[in-house]
Amino acid sequence: MKKIRIAxxxxxxxxxxxELAVRQNADMELCAIFTRRDPKSLAVKSETPVYHISEAxxxxxxxxxxxxxxxxxxDLPVQTPEMAKYFNVVDSFDTHAKIPEHFAKxxxxxxxxxxxxxxxxGWDPGMFSLNRIYAQAILPDGRDYTFWGRGVSQGHxxxxxxxxxxxxxxxxxxxxxxxxxxxxxxxxxxxxxREKHTRECFVAVEDGVDKTAVENEIVxxxxxxSDYDTTVHFVTEEELKKNHSELPHGGSVIRCGVTxxxxxxxxxxxxxxxxxxxxxxxxxxxxxxxxFRLSRENVCGAKxxxxxxxxxxxxxxxxxxxxxxx
Amino acid sequence: MKKIRIAxxxxxxxxxxxELAVRQNADMELCAIFTRRDPKSLAVKSETPVYHISEAxxxxxxxxxxxxxxxxxxDLPVQTPEMAKYFNVVDSFDTHAKIPEHFAKxxxxxxxxxxxxxxxxGWDPGMFSLNRIYAQAILPDGRDYTFWGRGVSQGHxxxxxxxxxxxxxxxxxxxxxxxxxxxxxxxxxxxxxREKHTRECFVAVEDGVDKTAVENEIVxxxxxxSDYDTTVHFVTEEELKKNHSELPHGGSVIRCGVTxxxxxxxxxxxxxxxxxxxxxxxxxxxxxxxxFRLSRENVCGAKxxxxxxxxxxxxxxxxxxxxxxx
Numbered sequence: 001m002k003k004i005r006i007a008x009x010x011x012x013x014x015x016x017x018x019e020l021a022v023r024q025n026a027d028m029e030l031c032a033i034f035t036r037r038d039p040k041s042l043a044v045k046s047e048t049p050v051y052h053i054s055e056a057x058x059x060x061x062x063x064x065x066x067x068x069x070x071x072x073x074x075d076l077p078v079q080t081p082e083m084a085k086y087f088n089v090v091d092s093f094d095t096h097a098k099i100p101e102h103f104a105k106x107x108x109x110x111x112x113x114x115x116x117x118x119x120x121x122g123w124d125p126g127m128f129s130l131n132r133i134y135a136q137a138i139l140p141d142g143r144d145y146t147f148w149g150r151g152v153s154q155g156h157x158x159x160x161x162x163x164x165x166x167x168x169x170x171x172x173x174x175x176x177x178x179x180x181x182x183x184x185x186x187x188x189x190x191x192x193x194r195e196k197h198t199r200e201c202f203v204a205v206e207d208g209v210d211k212t213a214v215e216n217e218i219v220x221x222x223x224x225x226s227d228y229d230t231t232v233h234f235v236t237e238e239e240l241k242k243n244h245s246e247l248p249h250g251g252s253v254i255r256c257g258v259t260x261x262x263x264x265x266x267x268x269x270x271x272x273x274x275x276x277x278x279x280x281x282x283x284x285x286x287x288x289x290x291x292f293r294l295s296r297e298n299v300c301g302a303k304x305x306x307x308x309x310x311x312x313x314x315x316x317x318x319x320x321x322x323x324x325x326x
Numbered sequence: 327m328k329k330i331r332i333a334x335x336x337x338x339x340x341x342x343x344x345e346l347a348v349r350q351n352a353d354m355e356l357c358a359i360f361t362r363r364d365p366k367s368l369a370v371k372s373e374t375p376v377y378h379i380s381e382a383x384x385x386x387x388x389x390x391x392x393x394x395x396x397x398x399x400x401d402l403p404v405q406t407p408e409m410a411k412y413f414n415v416v417d418s419f420d421t422h423a424k425i426p427e428h429f430a431k432x433x434x435x436x437x438x439x440x441x442x443x444x445x446x447x448g449w450d451p452g453m454f455s456l457n458r459i460y461a462q463a464i465l466p467d468g469r470d471y472t473f474w475g476r477g478v479s480q481g482h483x484x485x486x487x488x489x490x491x492x493x494x495x496x497x498x499x500x501x502x503x504x505x506x507x508x509x510x511x512x513x514x515x516x517x518x519x520r521e522k523h524t525r526e527c528f529v530a531v532e533d534g535v536d537k538t539a540v541e542n543e544i545v546x547x548x549x550x551x552s553d554y555d556t557t558v559h560f561v562t563e564e565e566l567k568k569n570h571s572e573l574p575h576g577g578s579v580i581r582c583g584v585t586x587x588x589x590x591x592x593x594x595x596x597x598x599x600x601x602x603x604x605x606x607x608x609x610x611x612x613x614x615x616x617x618f619r620l621s622r623e624n625v626c627g628a629k630x631x632x633x634x635x636x637x638x639x640x641x642x643x644x645x646x647x648x649x650x651x652x
Contacts, residue, residue, distance in 0.1 A: 020586035024466045099652050100645070120652055127460070129652045130636050131595075134453070136651070137612040137639035138605075140350045184598070246589075259608050260346035263572075263600035269457075270596065272510070274589035279464075282585050286463040306647055310456050311632040313463035319426070321632055325462070326425050326446055326455045 004292045005062065006285075007032040009053060009083060010069035011042055013247070014092065017281030018067050019046055025285055027315050031063055032056075053079075060086040064295075065288040068092070077102060084109035084117045088291040090284050092122040099125070099304075107302035114300045121287045121305060122280040123271060124148070128253045130305050131269035135255035139265060142257025145183045147175035147196060151249025151276060159224045160201055163217050165209035168237055170244040172200045175251065186256050186264040199230040202244050204237040249276035286313040330618045331388065332611075333358040335379060335409060336395035337368055339573070340418065343607030344393050345372055351611055353641050357389055358382075379405075386412040390621070391614040394418075403428060410435035410443040414617040416610050418448040425451070425630075433628035440626045447613045447631060448606040449597060450474075454579045456631050457595035461581035465591060468583020471509045473501035473522060477575025477602060485550045486527055489543050491535035494563055496570040498526045501577065512582050512590040525556040528570050530563040575602035612639040 006022050008015045011033055022030045023046075030048045039050040051059070056066070068080050068091035077098070080091045084106050093102050099120055106117040120126065124146070132144055153173045160169035179196050182189045201218055205211060211234050219230045235243075250271040259265050273279045287305070290312035294303070311318050332354050334341045341359065348356045349372075356374045365376040377385070382392070394406050394417035403424070406417045410432050419428050425446055432443040446452065450472070458470055479499045486495035505522050508515045527544055531537060537560050545556045561569075576597040585591050599605045613631070616638035620629070637644050 017586055026466075096652070100649055103648060125652045127464075130460075132651045133636045133640050133647060134456075137615075137636075137641070138453075138608045140352075140641070186598075259599075259601055259604035260343055261601070261604070263604055264598075265600065265605055265608075266596075266598040268594070268596040268598075270592075270594040272512075272590075272592040272594075273585075274591060275585055275587070278585035278587070278589055279591055282464045282591075289463075304648060304652055306637040306652070307635050307644065309633050309635045310459045310463075314459050315463070315466070318633065321459060322429060322630060323426055325458045326422070326451045326630055326632070 001027065003027055003029040004289060005029060005031045005064045006288055007034060007056070007059070007063045007066045007087070008069055009034040009056070009066050009079060010075065011035050011044070011050075012069060013277040014281060014284075015069035016045065017275070017278040018069055018284055019044070019048065020278065021281040021285040024282070025289070025315065027289070028285065032059060034066070056083065057086045063087055064292045065090060067284050067288055077105070080117065080119065081105040081109040084115055085113050086115075088116045088295045090118045090121050090287045090291055092126070092280055092284060093120045094122060094125055096125065103302050103304070110301045116291045116295045116299055116301065116303060118287050118291050118303045118305070118308070121284050123273075123283060124251070126280075126283055126305055127271070128251070128269070131253045131267075132255070133306050135253070135257075135267045139255055139257030139259070139267065142255050142265075143188050145191070145254045145256070146251065147180055147254070148251035149173035149175050149197065149249065151251070151273070152244075152247050154247075156199065156201075156224055159221060160203055160218055163214055165206050165214060166203055167206055168204045168240050170202045170240060172202075174198045174200055180252065180254075183254050183256060184266055184268065186266050188256050193227045194229060197228060199225060199228045201230065201232045202235050202240060203232060204235060204240050246274065247276045249273050289313060289315065327353065329353055329355040330615060331355060331357045331390045332614055333360060333382075333385070333389045333392045333413070334395055335360040335382070335392050335405060336401065337361050337363075337370070337376075338395065339603040340607060340610075341395035342371065343601070343604040344395055344610055345370075345374065346604065347607040347611040350608070351615070351641065353615070354611065358385060360392070382409065383412045389413055390618045391416060393610050393614055403431070406443065406445065407431040407435040410441055411439050412441075414442045414621045416444045416447050416613045416617055418452070418606055418610060419446045420448060420451055422451065429628050429630070436627045442617045442621045442625055442627065442629060444613050444617050444629045444631070444634070447610050449599075449609060450577070452606075452609055452631055453597070454577070454595070457579040457593075458581070459632050461579070461583075461593045465581055465583030465585070465593065468581050468591075469514050471517070471580040471582070472577065473506055473580070474577040475499040475501050475523065475575065477577070477599070478570075478573050480573075482525065482527075482550055485547060486529055486544055489540055491531050491540060492529055493532055494530045494566050496528045496566060500524045500526055506578065506580075509580050509582060510592055510594065512592055514582050519553045520555060523554060525551060525554045527556065527558045528561050528566060529558060530561055530566050572600065573602045575599050575605075615639060615641065
């Protein structure tokens with residue numbers, strides 16, 4: 001059977017994760033890596049050929065799906081609609097507030113090219129969104145809760161790194177067990193931001209820096225930390241590298257509701273991930289399969305995870321799935 | 327906006343649950359209850375008109391979707407294909423081994439009538455199946471675990487009731503916490519049937535019955551109990567009614583796998599239900615919405631939960647879902 005020909009656009013944490021994820025899927029092959037850097041400068045793990053991203057359009061007949069691995073802030077808003085002119089694309093655009101705008105731009109490009117563009121694929125947005133939709137549809141009378149962590153928030157780590165005197169930092173978002181237990185018990189509590197999560201920071205600073213001042217700056221930082229109970233640990237750069245170089249994450253989407261005569265019901269979807277970017281990469285690979293299959297059925301346009309039937313993601317046939325997993 | 331006109335076929339635990347579930351969905355109205363019994367004999371909770379099931383075909387222009395609420399053993403294999411001649415239908419057929427055969431029969435009827443028939447809707451098969459499919463697609467290298475309970479197994483309760491001298495019984499399936507913890511920790515254990523679940527039975531017997539003999543008969547019953555550690559409590563009928571008249575259930579679908587460089591990953595979908603039939607009813611109602619929408623798009627044929635995109639289940643529009651839940 002012909003394999004699904006995948007390309008990666010962007011070779012950071014996510015791109016490297018997709019490179020590994022494609023290897024786990026026997027019906028896919030990685031055919032190209034597109035980069036904005038000098039292709040020769042890329043230390044690629046596999047034997048995959050590397051091209052400058054400007055060469056991508058020439059490969060339009062050699063690639064079935066391009067998995068977009070750039071950042072949501074600056075890369076994807078431009079790159080995904082551009083690539084959708086030539087290829088079926090999948091991206092992990094995660095700026096929640098701008099999803100409708102991004103969807104419209106990708107949809108426009110796909111309508112012209114006749115391609116499929118699946119946006120905002122990952123775990124949040126992505127699998128968490130799906131679980132909110134399923135749970136709300138099943139339990140109209142209910143309440144949603146999302147807890148994140150324990151995991152590294154790259155945005156919060158970066159915010160700490162921008163403080164003068166800080167040389168490196170890692171921030172963990174930690175869900176409050178007590179709050180989660182109340183939710184799981186069906187208490188339907190109203191929880192403040194502070195009651196749901198705490199934040200723990202591991203920070204390396206230059207010699208002679210006033211640690212108390214840095215700590216105050218962190219815990220009082222608006223938007224990022226001031227609404228949370230935050231703990232700051234000062235550590236050496238070596239300790240950061242040794243004990244905090246991984247990117248674990250996870251979390252739970254929980255809906256508590258009532259059925260019929262007032263019986264309680266709790267639906268929980270929980271992820272525990274040793275590697276956040278690798279897990280996102282695995283989801284991107286599964287949705288690349290869906291993009292390929294939809295395109296083969298002459299579907300075109302922008303899609304999100306909620307528009308795609310589960311069977312499109314799995315490598316086996318519908319007959320097999322009915323027989324074995326239903 | 328015109329509401330989705332729902333009918334129920336069969337008025338047992340599930341039918342009564344669907345009657346309540348429809349009330350929770352503002353875009354639906356319950357228009358008819360079909361029964362094989364004398365319609366006048368039915369004590370219906372709502373004002374819904376009751377008809378003999380033989381009158382159903384005459385109502386074909388007045389109903390959008392019939393939710394089939396009969397049993398999987400004898401009712402649904404006949405009733406679902408029959409009703410699919412006239413209506414879009416949704417059922418909760420749960421005899422796993424016979425799903426392909428049931429699918430084929432419903433599909434044939436739907437192809438002729440041009441209707442949609444969604445089969446095996448519920449939580450297992452149903453939401454648990456979906457979660458197996460999603461998790462396998464995302465983590466090709468991994469292992470699946472399903473734990474059921476704590477909850478009442480009606481099949482096991484019935485098996486005890488068939489023992490001479492037993493007047494009533496309730497059997498709870500209990501997942502082993504220790505085994506679940508090993509799975510959640512990513513140990514990927516190989517678990518025997520006995521290690522995954524225990525069984526607890528509450529049994530009322532006639533006066534003078536040899537309880538030791540009854541207990542032995544229960545714990546050694548092949549298929550049902552002999553492979554499990556089973557506890558039997560003898561109680562009065564009053565105690566059974568007072569403390570064991572509800573039908574709670576639930577369980578977890580867990581997949582443990584590895585991403586990329588061997589990082590561990592655990593995906594868990596967990597249900598805690600005070601009322602098993604009411605929860606199944608809520609899922610049936612959501613998929614009735616999907617059947618209605620698919621039919622409006624001129625789709626026909628048999629479907630299962632894996633063939634249906636999540637957005638079809640939710641009462642809000644795709645635009646709303648993208649903006650609010652993604």
